[in-house]
Amino acid sequence: MVTRAEDVTPQRYPLREFLSRWLLTTNHKEIGTLYLWLSFTLFFIAGAMAMVIRLELFQPGIQFAEPLFYNQMVTMHGLLMVFGVVMPGFVGLANWQIPLMIGAPDMALPRLNNFSFWILPFAFGLLISTLFMEGGAPNFGWTFYAPLSTTYGPPSTDFFILGVHMMGISSVLGAINIIVTIFNLRTPGMTLMKMPLFVWTWLITAFLLIMVMPVLAGVVTMMLTDRHFGTSFFSAAGGGDPVMFQHIFWFFGHPEVYILILPGFGIASQIIPTFSRKKLFGYHSMVYATIAIALLSFVVWGHHMFTTGMPVVGELFFMYATMLIAVPTGVKVFNWVATMWRGSITFETPMLFAIGFVILFTIGGFSGLMLALVPADFQYHDTFFVVAHFHYVLYPGAIFGTMAAVYYWIPKWTGHMYDERLGKIHFWTAIIAVNLTFFPMHFTGLAGMPRRIVDYSLQFADFNMVSSIGAGLLGMTQVLFLYIVIKTIRGGDPASTRVWEGADGLEWTVPSPAPHHTFETPPPFPPIMDKDEGTPLNE
Amino acid sequence: MISIAGKLKSGMMVAVLWVFSRPVFAVVFDLREGVTNMSQRIQALHHLSLGICVVIGAIVFGVMFYSMFAHRRSRHPKPADFHENTLVEVAWTTIPIVILVGMAIPATTTLIDIEDNSDADLTILITASQWKWHYQYVEADIGYYSNMTTPTAQINNLEPKGEHYLLEVDNPLVLPTRKKVRFLTTSNDVIHSWWVPDFAVKQDAVPGYINEAWTRVDVPGLYRGQCTELCGKDHAYMPIVVDVKPEAEFDEWIEEQRLARELASGQAVADRNKEWAFEELMQIGEQVFLSHCATCHEPTGLGQGVTYPALAGGEIPTGPLAVHIDRVMNGKAGTEMQAWAPQLSDRELAAVITYERNAWGNATADVIQPRTVYAAR
């Protein structure tokens, strides 16, 4: 039965009720909501920093952002987007959806779940507060290479290190929770090879998190001791090596970027079958390909370091291993296309974002393959070609993936359909804006524009202007998205149980909005989809 | 009545006219060919990988768009029921592998050639620091600093920008044509990266370590590059200019450098023996300050927070002279304050210290002579 806090009368202390509900909740739906709102808030803050960057780069010369401040914007934009937007966004989706998709009443460790979330506002509060500290915020890029970050870092660097530790703890604890939930709480009959792909990709992502977030914790601890406790990990003076920092950082950093995309792959694998009204093509290969990508991600870190003076054998090894990742990734793309092929496709907003994801992420993958070729990388490395590459895989990749998921599942969460016309406007403006912003960056990079510069020479001016205009438009689409989300929460056409005609899975068997507690007893699997809702998927 | 459509049309006309009225709609789409054998091979590799990606993309996206058209619900109401096909899956796993091998082969041979640094004709030690380059010709024993010369007025939009905005230096690296030049890169402080796109040489400069790279340029000319690793505040302001001269001219140039060095030492002796007037020193000192110190300490001497301390009323410029001289000449380890003794002459050092001790109301009335600086070396 549905029991909601608001239904119980009387509410005599509304503020206390509100705080104790949201501060102390152990409910996966509410915690999912908290993560999603945190992610959305930081999206606007980090996005505002991107606006500062693009405004300054609108024209050559220094307009209003002095180099010291600009470098802080570049650094904080990267840190907040990676750690504050994409990761918590995916964790929010995981919290909402994993128990619903496997037929579990909640996550395995609900109180740990609450703790994992509530570390984050403090971590990000600390990180953002560094902007107001003496010497300013971290200004050495989100990759914080030594010795710029150790010997030459501002005083706020130590707070940055603490913030990273806090975020890392949150991620690791959250990942443990997800794995334990998936291993132990699946409804009977759901073997691993029958789980929805979103659950699979999150299972693999969670393992990646547990393996590499502690390595990040290690490297920032080494930074701290180098700065204050007399060690010399990254300083040649004491027998250390600045390049070793890069090795350890990227050992974390490369799996990290797969952490930033795998759940997006899972989302695409849920949405495309639904709107093609056809089962996902090649379920087994999709699982194996994801595992292959995750395993390979551990042995390619050197491709971020080709100009550091690596010996040839190292360069060749990392080149071949990196190129190899194209194979399982290609398999996934082909499988999505094959799912659409001879399906019966409709183009609601989630499907539009999912298709946009596949096409534009693939373009990002192509530039990644080009970057893998070491001699060519000597011309691309640390230029805007790299910036174009990772923004294509992150924005139309992770962000579109998250947006697609929100449009897809928000009727289940709120009980209301979003406004389809507005959703389509959001999609079309976003797709134009994203390409306007990031496609020219390929060309500025090829023309020779380095990264992380506050000012540039004249031959880069025209494309930079175009990028900045695109960025302004992109910023406005986020405001539209916020409006759509709030509007949907407050009201809209009532959503049915199944919501989408082609939907299949346990989450589509509970009422919309999903009750506070669901699956208190394990549901039957395979799910009995509501046949009144339309054509069931072919078996 | 002006309709919306009409407004849109005229708006677009204006936009199009604006775009094409600009003197140079300077857009470059392709990676440059460059002037070395390696840069050309790299461009070819770039074309190969780009071409393959475009073809694969066209096929994959073509199939997708076709499917979106032909299999949309209104045209294709009954979805098919296949979700496996082993043959197809094997095919689209093995064919990409074959394509990748095809790309890896030219990449491998080019890489092996790029990494062959042996048997060079001359060696240059490139030392990066915040925010300039130092070039040392190892065999000829000549060395000098290379600083950006773009005026701050252009950067701050007070003057129109020159053609080589941010890509001009006082002393370019001079190289001979048709000789294999070996570069050894290192750094004094943080990691920088030396990159000249026309040569396709990019090598990180790591403090405490030397890295090798090489090039051979057959076409004389001026080639420009930039620092390509975030290195602090003025990362955007440490360009590289290489002047490649035909061999005979290069040899002449080396001789000129040797002569200039001797002259400088003669000049330095004369400077030391002269008694300089306060006004002379202040004038020279202000020039030196604006071109070397103001970027951090600000022309007003007010500095920028804790990182770049204020000199106006500052402890060091108004405190003991010996401390001030030591700080300017030897820098401060672990900060961005560099040692200026290797980079500035006795006259310049004496002048800038005099200026700092007397400008912005710091009226210490100290006058520092070049011979005092020389004694402190």
Place this chain on the structure above:
Amino acid sequence: MTETRSNQRTHVVLLFSLAVGMFGFAFALVPLYQVFCEITGLNGKTSGRPADPTAIPEVRASDREVTVQFLASVSNGMPWEFRPSTHQLKVRLGEIYTTDYYARNRAAQAVTGQAVPSVAPGYAAKYLHKVECFCFRQQHLEAGEDRHMPLRFYVSDDLPEEVHTLSLSYTLFKVPTTQAANSVANLASIQQ
């Protein structure tokens, strides 16, 4: 239900241990990196130890000669003049050579320095054997003091064929006074 609970507990313990283990692994990467570099000499680090005296070969009439270049760098904030006495030497493999570096403390107070070597090409580092090197220990100079610091080395004859030039660079770093070895002991050990 209890079975699931105990399974859960096992999983939590295992996963938590994995996380802790990976934290330790990050630190283990440090010595792993050093070992890898020492064995392969891949990043140009010479070992910080003197060459084994018993392994010093007899003077060979080896035909093979290579050029060794000597380079010097001074780190930011280090107030010393520092340069090699010779820029390059043509050396025969297997034969011991002696050269030196000149250093002068420009500052008004005593400063202790540490020279850190680096070799290019990196893989040639392990064939450059230093019998005696000023880089083995900290160097202490009083204000204004200068010194010639000796370097004795040989290049072993198993140096790969394709190497014809070796570059040996030293970067001089300032040692903070808290870490400087006792200056008297330093002077005494150098005067051998």
